[in-house]
Amino acid sequence: MDGGLTGQILDALLALSLVAVGWFALYRSDTSRAVLLFFAFGFLMTLAWVRIGAMDVALAEAAVGTGVTGALLIGLLGRLRRERDD
Numbered sequence: 001m002d003g004g005l006t007g008q009i010l011d012a013l014l015a016l017s018l019v020a021v022g023w024f025a026l027y028r029s030d031t032s033r034a035v036l037l038f039f040a041f042g043f044l045m046t047l048a049w050v051r052i053g054a055m056d057v058a059l060a061e062a063a064v065g066t067g068v069t070g071a072l073l074i075g076l077l078g079r080l081r082r083e084r085d086d
Contacts (some may be wrong), residue, residue: 005053010051010053014044014047014048014051015048016077017044018041018044018045018048021037021040021041021044021064022041025037025041026038026042031077031080032077035070035073035074035077036070038066038069038070038073039066042062042069042070043062043066045065046058046061046062046065047064048056049061055071060075
């Protein structure tokens, strides 16, 4: 981990980005944009785990937390759109 000022600034920006993207994902009225923000949140969370040094947790977050769950949410969006069109 980077212990210098650059590392601290990066960590602070990452923390602020996580809070902002998480808030926007939760309070978004458009579901498709909320799912995209969920993907962005998962990516930022993976970067946070990498910064901490927990590579195994970062890999699990990227694969299961963002990948599988995101794919399920995209499938759900398609199903909701089909039902709405019917």
